Amino acid sequence: MKILIVSGFLGAGKTTFIKALAKNTGCEIAVLENEYGASGIDGDRLAGALADGTVNIWEMTEGCICCSAKGDFAASVLTIANAVDPEYLVVEPTGVGMLGQIIQNLRQIEYERIAILPAITIVDIGSWQHYERDFPELYHNQIREAGTIVLSKTEHSSAEEIAAVQSMIREKNSEAEIVTDYHHLDPSAWMRFLNTGRDKKEHDASENPEALPDSFSLENISLESPERLILFLEELIRGHFGDIIRAKGQVPSGGLVLEFDVAGDRYSIRQPEPGPESEAEAKGKVVFIGRRIDKRTIRHRFISRNAKVKIQSLADLSSGGGDFSWDFESFSS
Numbered sequence: 127m128k129i130l131i132v133s134g135f136l137g138a139g140k141t142t143f144i145k146a147l148a149k150n151t152g153c154e155i156a157v158l159e160n161e162y163g164a165s166g167i168d169g170d171r172l173a174g175a176l177a178d179g180t181v182n183i184w185e186m187t188e189g190c191i192c193c194s195a196k197g198d199f200a201a202s203v204l205t206i207a208n209a210v211d212p213e214y215l216v217v218e219p220t221g222v223g224m225l226g227q228i229i230q231n232l233r234q235i236e237y238e239r240i241a242i243l244p245a246i247t248i249v250d251i252g253s254w255q256h257y258e259r260d261f262p263e264l265y266h267n268q269i270r271e272a273g274t275i276v277l278s279k280t281e282h283s284s285a286e287e288i289a290a291v292q293s294m295i296r297e298k299n300s301e302a303e304i305v306t307d308y309h310h311l312d313p314s315a316w317m318r319f320l321n322t323g324r325d326k327k328e329h330d331a332s333e334n335p336e337a338l339p340d341s342f343s344l345e346n347i348s349l350e351s352p353e354r355l356i357l358f359l360e361e362l363i364r365g366h367f368g369d370i371i372r373a374k375g376q377v378p379s380g381g382l383v384l385e386f387d388v389a390g391d392r393y394s395i396r397q398p399e400p401g402p403e404s405e406a407e408a409k410g411k412v413v414f415i416g417r418r419i420d421k422r423t424i425r426h427r428f429i430s431r432n433a434k435v436k437i438q439s440l441a442d443l444s445s446g447g448g449d450f451s452w453d454f455e456s457f458s459s
């Protein structure tokens with residue numbers, strides 16, 4: 127089993143890239159997601175996009191895979207190797223995972239049958255300056271420790287914008303291959319992400335990230351109509367609910383189930399690709415990551431039936447604790 131880590135900051139485009147990788151290589155791929163907050167959002171999106179069932183997906187929501195003190199991550203990878211043994215295991219850390227620590231954790235279980243490939247880091251061309259300024263330790267760690275850097279959201283970027291981000295990357299990592307437009311790669315070129323041979327780089331697991339944001343999630347919620355969702359997201363990107371860096375989810379809205387994403391200061395809404403869960407069964411699940419999140423106001427914007435609320439301090443999560451959840455009634459009292 128070969129392990130490929132696809133890292134990148136919150137909302138950079140990791141899940142989108144993994145979908146494209148699975149489709150374009152046609153290889154047997156399993157995915158291990160480290161998610162925060164409401165479970166199943168990325169898993170549902172991958173399952174919907176790859177509905178033919180050729181990909182196995184697991185989620186770990188109760189801990190950070192950077193944390194070497196907890197053996198859960200390495201143990202989960204070993205279990206997948208022993209029980210399923212896919213040709214490739216793609217690991218998607220949370221956007222606030224320290225890449226050097228994740229690779230060092232995996233080193234403990236590397237042997238002839240488990241090979242770690244050089245990691246990929248996705249860099250969002252529209253947000254790198256902002257995130258590099260606010261989270262330099264974390265951001266630079268993800269760039270320094272990667273073997274390949276893939277730029278995302280470059281469709282409307284100028285040559286100067288691409289050159290500027292390339293020069294920032296080169297200062298931190300002079301050896302990584304930089305892929306500037308993965309959406310237009312030849313099908314044969316996709317295999318180079320998987321045919322790289324083992325990772326030979328030295329990795330630094332000693333670094334610690336700066337204070338991390340918190341996460342707040344709600345499940346079993348809905349909205350009256352699609353218009354309500356638009357109004358809510360407009361308020362969100364204007365900062366009405368705190369300093370939200372990333373939000374995503376799916377919400378039954380009137381007669382439709384809608385999927386939304388907020389990354390940086392932009393939002394998008396779409397209908398989910400058909401997956402294993404039918405529209406009628408689809409439950410509302412939303413997660414917000416940021417600082418000073420106005421949880422009460424957010425909660426009041428949604429209609430809730432036995433809503434499940436979960437709050438995680440991502441900083442505590444990195445050291446293996448700080449995760450708690452309770453039902454809607456006890457939250458309101």
Ligand SMILES: Nc1nc2c(ncn2[C@@H]2O[C@H](COP(=O)(O)OP(=O)(O)OP(=O)(O)O)[C@@H](O)[C@H]2O)c(=O)[nH]1
Nearest residue numbers: 135136137138139140141142221278279387389394
């Ligand atoms: N235009 C454009 N949008 C993209 C691209 N990659 C990702 N996106 C959009 O960016 C948003 C976030 O993408 P995801 O793939 O969910 O990002 P992620 O890194 O997996 O997010 P987290 O796991 O929450 O950190 C979604 O709305 C995607 O459709 C890209 O290359 N171009």
